[in-house]
Amino acid sequence: MDILVCIKRVPVTGAKVTLTADEQAIDAGYLSFAPGPHEECAIEEAVQIAKKHGGRSTALTLGPDTAVEQLRYAASMGVDDLILLETDEEFPPMPTARAITAAIQAQERPFDVLLFGNESADAGGYQVGIRVAHALGMPVVTGVKKLEFADGADGGTTVATAHRQTPDGWELYEVPLPAVFTIKEGINVPRYPSIPGKLKAKKKPIQRITPEMGAVGLEKVRLVVPEAEASDVNILGHGAAAAPQVVELLAELGLV
Amino acid sequence: MTILTLIEHEQGIIDPQTLSMLTAARGLAQEQDLPLHAVLIGANVSGLAAELGEYGVTAVHMIEQDALADFAPNAWAACVVEVMGAEKPTAVIGAGTERSNEVMAHVGARTDLPFAANCLTIQPEDDAWFVKRVRWGGTLHEEARLYGDPKLLTIAALGIEPEPSSSGAPEIISVTPNLSDADLLVRVVSRIEPERKGISLTDAPVVVSGGRGVGSAEGFVILEELAGLLEGAVGCSRVVTNNGWRPHAEQIGQTGTRVAPELYIACGISGASQHMSGCSGAKHILTINSDSEAAILAKSDTAVIGDLHEIIPAVIAEIRKKTA
Numbered sequence: 001m002d003i004l005v006c007i008k009r010v011p012v013t014g015a016k017v018t019l020t021a022d023e024q025a026i027d028a029g030y031l032s033f034a035p036g037p038h039e040e041c042a043i044e045e046a047v048q049i050a051k052k053h054g055g056r057s058t059a060l061t062l063g064p065d066t067a068v069e070q071l072r073y074a075a076s077m078g079v080d081d082l083i084l085l086e087t088d089e090e091f092p093p094m095p096t097a098r099a100i101t102a103a104i105q106a107q108e109r110p111f112d113v114l115l116f117g118n119e120s121a122d123a124g125g126y127q128v129g130i131r132v133a134h135a136l137g138m139p140v141v142t143g144v145k146k147l148e149f150a151d152g153a154d155g156g157t158t159v160a161t162a163h164r165q166t167p168d169g170w171e172l173y174e175v176p177l178p179a180v181f182t183i184k185e186g187i188n189v190p191r192y193p194s195i196p197g198k199l200k201a202k203k204k205p206i207q208r209i210t211p212e213m214g215a216v217g218l219e220k221v222r223l224v225v226p227e228a229e230a231s232d233v234n235i236l237g238h239g240a241a242a243a244p245q246v247v248e249l250l251a252e253l254g255l256v
Numbered sequence: 257m258t259i260l261t262l263i264e265h266e267q268g269i270i271d272p273q274t275l276s277m278l279t280a281a282r283g284l285a286q287e288q289d290l291p292l293h294a295v296l297i298g299a300n301v302s303g304l305a306a307e308l309g310e311y312g313v314t315a316v317h318m319i320e321q322d323a324l325a326d327f328a329p330n331a332w333a334a335c336v337v338e339v340m341g342a343e344k345p346t347a348v349i350g351a352g353t354e355r356s357n358e359v360m361a362h363v364g365a366r367t368d369l370p371f372a373a374n375c376l377t378i379q380p381e382d383d384a385w386f387v388k389r390v391r392w393g394g395t396l397h398e399e400a401r402l403y404g405d406p407k408l409l410t411i412a413a414l415g416i417e418p419e420p421s422s423s424g425a426p427e428i429i430s431v432t433p434n435l436s437d438a439d440l441l442v443r444v445v446s447r448i449e450p451e452r453k454g455i456s457l458t459d460a461p462v463v464v465s466g467g468r469g470v471g472s473a474e475g476f477v478i479l480e481e482l483a484g485l486l487e488g489a490v491g492c493s494r495v496v497t498n499n500g501w502r503p504h505a506e507q508i509g510q511t512g513t514r515v516a517p518e519l520y521i522a523c524g525i526s527g528a529s530q531h532m533s534g535c536s537g538a539k540h541i542l543t544i545n546s547d548s549e550a551a552i553l554a555k556s557d558t559a560v561i562g563d564l565h566e567i568i569p570a571v572i573a574e575i576r577k578k579t580a
């Protein structure tokens with residue numbers, strides 16, 4: 001089973017974010033970068049599927065040359081092959097989906113399973129995986145938190161069962177491969193790369209492709225930091241001595 | 257020309273966020289002097305049409321098929337595209353929920369039109385519409401131009417109070433789309449009930465939540481005890497789940513669960529917006545943090561400054577004293 005996982009390089013933000021002067025991006029001066037949380041789990045899932053069912057796993061990212069760091073990170077977790085769609089521009093969802101689709105079609109071997117994040121950590125477009133699925137004529141299940149495969153009768157088409165969580169429990173979907181799944185954090189606990197894994201990842205070749213942007217569809221004008229509400233926090237006290245005030249509050253709220 | 261809206265419902269009840277979305281979409285329709293229409297999809301949904309009228313919908317495009325008894329995102333999109341073909345709407349609008357975002361992305365893919373998810377404000381202009389949308393789970397907003405005709409978008413509806421505004425009983429327009437097997441391939445085939453262990457996080461009136469400041473898996477014992485006394489549930493931050501101290505099911509935030517309890521007690525949590533987006537619906541936030549400069553203080557109603565390992569046991573003792 002050959003698996004593709006699509007990941008996006010994003011800054012690891014804390015409680016406070018500042019923007020660059022042109023308001024086009026987060027000022028990442030002192031920040032490190034990582035794949036989004038859903039995508040980190042998608043990498044782990046890809047590695048586990050390839051190990052369990054046999055086959056190769058490939059990580060793909062569309063981004064600047066520095067996004068090689070995230071591809072190497074995926075490789076250090078156990079991903080076999082790496083693809084960089086290299087561009088310094090920020091691609092909106094439609095061009096991203098077109099570029100990823102073209103790159104998939106250009107590969108010699110077809111993929112059986114395509115993994116995406118449910119939404120990207122930064123743009124939150126909720127669509128790239130779905131657009132790629134339509135362009136390739138594959139079914140897509142989103143928000144997947146458990147994924148299992150069963151071979152069809154007489155070695156026929158493999159069928160995937162995808163679980164998705166709702167407030168009322170779990171919904172199950174069944175689709176034949178090849179198929180697209182968008183993954184949510186919680187499906188697994190991503191491993192920490194091992195030292196040998198990191199060393200091996202350094203030497204992996206990277207397939208480089210230059211994507212075309214084309215029509216944008218949704219065009220970013222600028223980013224804005226939402227205005228913080230004025231703080232009017234009531235400090236009840238300091239340390240253990242504040243316990244009576246806390247219990248008074250609980251009583252006011254009718255909880256004790 | 258119309259504003260066409262997508263109606264989400266579950267077990268005979270219209271999703272509250274759809275009602276919020278309708279309230280916002282109605283404002284937009286009035287400004288544009290356009291009628292507000294809705295697409296209603298399912299197996300037994302005709303009973304919901306009247307309620308849509310109460311929210312200003314003047315016509316309901318109704319698609320009732322047994323095959324649509326369970327949610328099937330791509331088939332829903334096929335239905336919306338069918339209505340788009342007949343009605344030529346100016347915009348198609350859904351609520352910014354998982355399901356509506358998914359259906360609208362399918363609509364965008366099927367029609368090769370751009371789609372803007374989770375819009376906060378919408379300014380129609382001649383060609384591109386000017387929208388402000390949620391990025392980074394709410395940490396940032398993006399101002400953007402949305403092209404395409406019709407405009408496809410969802411509205412971040414959580415903060416909008418649903419307001420009825422009756423336009424009488426809506427006209428019912430029956431639609432019978434030709435759904436292919438491929439359209440219906442992805443749909444719910446079965447369900448698993450959740451395991452009910454104690455009070456569920458989303459229903460609990462009190463959530464006692466711990467972050468990195470709790471320090472270890474064992475550190476959560478006092479949080480569990482406090483939650484037990486208040487008949488609440490335990491939650492946590494992403495640092496905690498990443499460290500393996502608690503299961504992901506307890507993670508609060510953008511990539512975890514959203515909760516809206518009466519009281520949220522945040523212990524040793526710094527207040528990253530990706531965490532706060534999961535608890536901003538709480539009626540009261542009480543913070544326990546050793547750092548009097550922590551970002552979470554600005555988002556809290558009350559706070560105690562100091563070491564949670566001293567404060568929580570003291571609070572537990574005080575509750576016991578009071579209720580003894």
Ligand SMILES: Cc1cc2nc3c(=O)[nH]c(=O)nc-3n(C[C@H](O)[C@H](O)[C@H](O)COP(=O)(O)OP(=O)(O)OC[C@H]3O[C@@H](n4cnc5c(N)ncnc54)[C@H](O)[C@@H]3O)c2cc1C
Pocket residue numbers: 011012013014015036037121122393466467468469470492493494495496507508509510511512513523524525526527528529530531534544545546547550562563564565
């Ligand atoms: C795309 C994306 C999605 C994310 N989704 C989520 C999500 O769903 N949920 C989530 O939680 N995070 C999420 N995050 C991570 C988030 O940005 C923060 O990294 C995380 O919430 C920080 O967790 P924390 O507050 O426990 O840790 P820290 O930020 O390290 O804060 C620890 C706090 O504990 C206090 N403290 C330390 N010791 C004590 C003590 N003894 N007593 C009292 N206080 C003490 C410190 O003063 C500090 O304020 C996401 C990040 C990204 C990029």
Ligand SMILES: Nc1ncnc2c1ncn2[C@@H]1O[C@H](COP(=O)(O)O)[C@@H](O)[C@H]1O
Pocket residue numbers: 006007008009036038039060061062063093096115116117118119120121123124125126127128129
């Ligand atoms: N620049 C990119 N490179 C690789 N994958 C991407 C990129 N942008 C989005 N994706 C994938 O598409 C998913 C959904 O993105 P979005 O539609 O922006 O929410 C992400 O979680 C990634 O898996």
